[in-house]
Amino acid sequence: MLRLSLSTFRDRWELFIGAILSVAVGVALVQASMLVLTATGKPRIPPGLSRQDEDKMREGFVGAATVMGMTAFLAMFLAVFIVSSTFAYTVAQRRRELALLRMVGGSRQQLRVLLLSESLLLGLIGAALGVPLGVVAKYAQTWLLIEIGLLPNGFTADWQPWAVVVAGVMGVGVALAGVFAASLRAAKIRPLEALRETGAASTVMTESRWLIGLAFAACTVAMVVWAQGADLIGAMMAALGISMFGAVAMSMLSPLVVPFMAWLFGIVLRGSPLAGLAQANLRDGVRRSAATAAPLIVLVSLLLGLTGTFASLAAAGGEEAKRSVNAQLVVTSTGTGADRIAKIDGVAVASIQTTVDIVVTMAEKNVHSGIVAVDPNTYARTHNLPPGVDLSGLTGNTIVTGPARHADRIPVGTVMAVDVAGQPLSLTVVSRMPETLETGDSFLIPRQTLPTAVLEKGTTETVVQVAEGYDPAVVARRIEDAGFDRVQTVSDWATTRAENAQDGNVKILTVLMGLAGLYALMAVINSVVVAGAERRREFAVARVTGLTRPQVVAAAVIESVAVAIIGLALGCLVAGAGLVGIGGATNKAVGTAVVSVPWTLLALVTLGSVFVVALTSGITAVMATREQPVSLATIRE
Incomplete structure (x- = not known):
């Protein structure tokens, strides 16, 4: 199995590169965060400071420790989420290949071992890349924390060998955890159904997807209701949970939304042949669309949810100060x-x-x-x-x-x-x-x-x-x-008091938004590249039927932009649920619901996401259409 796994990595590396990078970045961030967190636990206060300046510096160390703890936790969550969604889509792309292995005598157990072996290799490679990258991440995080004023100039984090071991083990664990569910689903599909793409092989909303999606959706709704009567600290924690649980729920249930959005998209751009082709691709490639939308859902729900939460709390504090x-x-x-x-x-x-x-x-x-x-x-x-x-x-x-x-x-x-x-x-x-x-x-x-x-x-x-x-x-x-x-x-x-109180939260959000944005960018690019690389025959058939190469590329870009809009809309729905909870908590605290929507950030995230998706899908489609269409139209990938 190990030899077969190595062969798969060598031949189809483009399917795994995104997951490997996700694990590597996760290992690097966890390693760097633990080193910085350990150093902030024993702060070195320079002599000669006033008592107020010393207190302020100690508060900065506490803030830096908070940031590092949240960074490590968020890095692991995003790594598991991205690896699992990426690998699930990768397994779906390899249905015929895995079915052939079953047809020649491979058992379900052997298929699961094969996929887990691939994930083990993925984790080991990601951890090996993440350890040296963690050295760079440590200096980058230290520099950023000094620049935003949480740590003093000259702060250093000493090297600790145990951090490398812990981060590496977590990286391998993330890879195995992310692939485990996909391996179970793949082993359950019958080989003939996978070859013919019928039955369970053609079903996107599987039982496990329904179960996970509805369970996380129920938890999200429960947290929204609970936040209405919670204190502000509880509501803030609920908002973080809503962003994470809601992102998972929307990602699992997104295939239900894609057909409706495709229909709506067709109405808006009625009469355009390329838009009609993009609409048909959206309806047919529900699994592909859901895999591309998932990281955008996470990006928007976390960024807008956390930013809106902190901004709402600061605005509520200002309202309370004014009324006092x-x-x-x-x-x-x-x-x-x-x-x-x-x-x-x-x-x-x-x-x-x-x-x-x-x-x-x-x-x-x-x-x-x-x-x-x-x-x-x-x-x-x-x-x-x-x-x-x-x-x-x-x-x-x-x-x-x-x-x-x-x-x-x-x-x-x-x-x-x-x-x-x-x-x-x-x-x-x-x-x-x-x-x-x-x-x-x-x-x-x-x-x-x-x-x-x-x-x-x-x-x-x-x-x-x-x-x-x-x-x-x-x-x-x-x-x-x-x-x-x-x-x-x-x-x-x-x-002014509210803005000063928000200053520390803005510093924390600066780090976390950069982290979430980096992960989402990697995941979006990887999903678009994997999807485009596996559509060479589809693009060739479209060209054989009369479309030009630029038209095929344009249709792929239109489809990707539509998927990005779906992901952004679902992410906004999750972020809005978090703000509803915060609104109820602020209403209980100050007598009026105070909700701050980060419109500027929403505009930037929307424009940036659409641009990245359009650019990546365009480049991928150009590369996938380099060969002559006749040579590809008659083969099965």
Whole structure:
């Protein structure tokens, strides 16, 4: 069997090259991700940093670790998905060849062993290529994480031999897992049915395909329903699951959609002979169309689903911040002078909130960021406090835990140790803020408790409530004339906060979108190339019946573009399901459904996918029609 597998690889290498590259890239990414992830677990913090800069750097290491973990997981998922779909289509293309093996005495068990042997070779070759590629991937990932600001300059990930072994074993496992189902299906088909292309051999929607497709579709619907009542963290995880499970479901069930789309396509381009030929090919080549559409479904569902999810969460955070403020303007300043804002004509209330550089010790953990000094009276007048929050006791040596510390469950009455410029203080917790969509502040402290020197060094946001009968725009100009450069409306301020909160998510998405785009590009090109390479006789027959070579190529391009549109439409359906779940979760959190659709990304993905598919199918069709049609029209491939 090994010798036969080697012979198959040598003679029909074009059927396996895409799966080999998928495994190689998966091995490389897993290997590189594990090396970088291990290095971020032991961060090297350079000396001389301020406490806030040190916290920011540690948060960057945590973000980088998150990215690497998601990258490794996503790489394995995409590798299994692409290898399985590619190999399933490859096995379908080789029905006659496998049937002949059965006719000359091969058993079902031997056929399964043959296919699994081929997958083992595929995995070994992919792993062998992926290990050296992983060295390049490690440097590329490190450079990218430094460029987007998650890792500091000079960061390096040491070489670990175990990462090579783990990644290689996972690569071989991915190949075997991806081919196992295809080998079982191939062994069940009777040899005569495969030779004549009748019965089970001609059925695209097999029992296993129905079962997997409907099961994953049911799970997708269940997650959409569950996300309606989940918190935002749960909804975010559900959105990721919806993107992955929905992509699998749509890929399995896509053959049901192809005939309808072919009919619709024929109506739109009625009267064109080439469009009619493309429509007929779509109806006849359902398996081929489904194999080409599958990676596009994954691409769109993951990219649009994840991007829309993070953007919706950020927009919901901005909406929540806007609703939490009972004012019209926010003034940002540094140093002293914020006290002058309350004396400006038209200002009814001015709540001064200064982020200060002090240390709060919490269960042997030092907190440096998000500590805000406020005046409790003006703060309560300019903010819509959550139910159960009372700031009347925030006087003297007291403290209130903010939304960022909600998960720590610090009880009221706890005494916190605070270091204020070298001076120790003991502050008692008098109230607790509930969790919010964005991270929020860590602690609120009375301004009167802190010395002026500490307040002068902080950044201050003054929330301004405009007096009745005054135009906020006029008051804003008066504040600017008083020497305050940055005056924003509450709406603009909330939008800016949402964009800043989205910044970290954008960095993560930059890496993940690049990964998903790379895999989808490889899979699409491979599917189109495999499909085109196996259609030489079909193209020859079309030319013999009177079509010119350019017309045959044009018909192939039209057909591929139609398949790309089908994949994009199904992917958008999955992404839309994820956004429905997020909309329900944001409605529960802030009282209104907040959904952000990434239209720009959708346009870019659509144009890019159509261009890649059209270009690849055109080049493949040109190469497949190089020979004289008469010499190919009378043979069976």
